[in-house]
Amino acid sequence: MASGFDSASSTLLCTEDNSIFDDTWRPRNNERKHHFSNPYVLPLQSEECLALMLEKECQHWHGSHYLNRLRSGNLDIGLRIEAIHWIQEVRSHFGFGPLCAYLSINYLDRFLAAYELPKGRPWTMQLLAVACLSLAAKVDETNVPPALNLQVGKAKFVFEAKTIQRMEFLVLNTLKWRMQAITPFSFIDYFLCKINGGQSPLRSLILQSIQLITSTVKGIDFLEFKPSEIAAALAMYVAGETQKTVDSGKTFSVLIQYVEKERLLKCVEMIQVLATKDSSDSIQCLPENPLNGVLDALCNKSASPQNSPDAKRRKPNETS
Structure with missing residues (x-):
């Protein structure tokens, strides 16, 4: 595991690998909103495809050690929860599919399992969440707004597009470009x-x-x-x-x-x-239907510190 973002062993696909969290860039606010919708359909898998996925799923899994670090307090669960809530909020805002949100969180967890964020800089988790959502949208959605415009909702910090792009490169490199995750x-x-x-x-x-x-x-x-x-x-x-x-x-x-x-x-x-x-929130009770019924839609389918200049905190009266 990399010891931190200042580690000399960290290799990015750009020349400014250690400048992501320095004091040289200034995020800006986003004022534009887009509303996209991408219907979600599950493809049916073949036996061969299933066997391959079972063989390779661990390559797209964070591993049990990551859970142990969260439970032990080595990683901040609260920051992870905030990041997930924000991802789900943005997913609803833009009408992204459920797989897009799941992929975002998959990238975030796999990154945190392999790379250590700097301590005492809560804004770094927000930047990671933006980058992961941007990458997931590019993988799963057909209509993707610019990464800068994803910063809506109750995000505490906002970042420049070039900063998000640098973080995307770091995520891609850390995950070895395995973005078509098995979920x-x-x-x-x-x-x-x-x-x-x-x-x-x-x-x-x-x-x-x-x-x-x-x-x-x-x-x-x-x-x-x-x-x-x-x-x-x-x-x-x-x-x-x-x-x-x-x-x-x-x-x-x-x-x-x-x-x-x-x-x-x-x-x-x-x-x-x-x-x-x-059950009282999102899981609705379903009527009893025969298990051997036909699925009408799918049956035809085949197979920084808070005052750091690194991140600008939203003012209370700012809106997305």
Whole structure:
């Protein structure tokens, strides 16, 4: 792990690798707003694609040591929570899809697992969040506003476009340019299809799964699990909730072909707690529909210090 942004070992794809957090640039405010919308559709995966994703998912995962650092206080959980709230706020503002927000947080966690932000500079986390969201939007969205314009909502600091670009280079380099990350979204449709006997799952199951996947990033508990494990647990949970007569034993036997039994059971229990907690907010109760119903939309798919000049703090009366 790099010891900090001033480390001589840090290599960026630009000549100003150590100037990202110095005192030579001045962020400015953003006054323009854009409203974009990108419908989110889950692609169905093939057996070969699934096997490849299971093999490579650890390359896109932060690892269990990252969770241990958060729990031990080595990393500031509060700053991470603020960054995630801001990402979700901006996602809603621009109408980005749920995968875009999830990718942003995936980049942020993987970066923090591999690189140490300077201590005592809370604005660095905000800059990281802006860069990660900008990169995720470029990967997942078709209509992407300039990175400068992403700085809306309740962000405490704003940054110049060139500063965001430098941070993007740092994130890209640290993540070894692996930006097409494997996430629970990559697996959920396949697992739902498998436990439904090869038939396309209900649209309601897909939508509930998407809601729950986005809810798993609110805290840190689900950082323990790989994307495939979260997806398998979600598939088992939503199928059982939607059709109470589902053969849980058969479902379980199907899923443990892909994930470890004990970890699947533990993750399912956590999903149950999460769904109960969120039921009054975002997870709506679904009617009981037959698990072997046709998914109308998808059935045709194939396969610094706070006064640092490095970051300008918004004034109380400033608006985005």
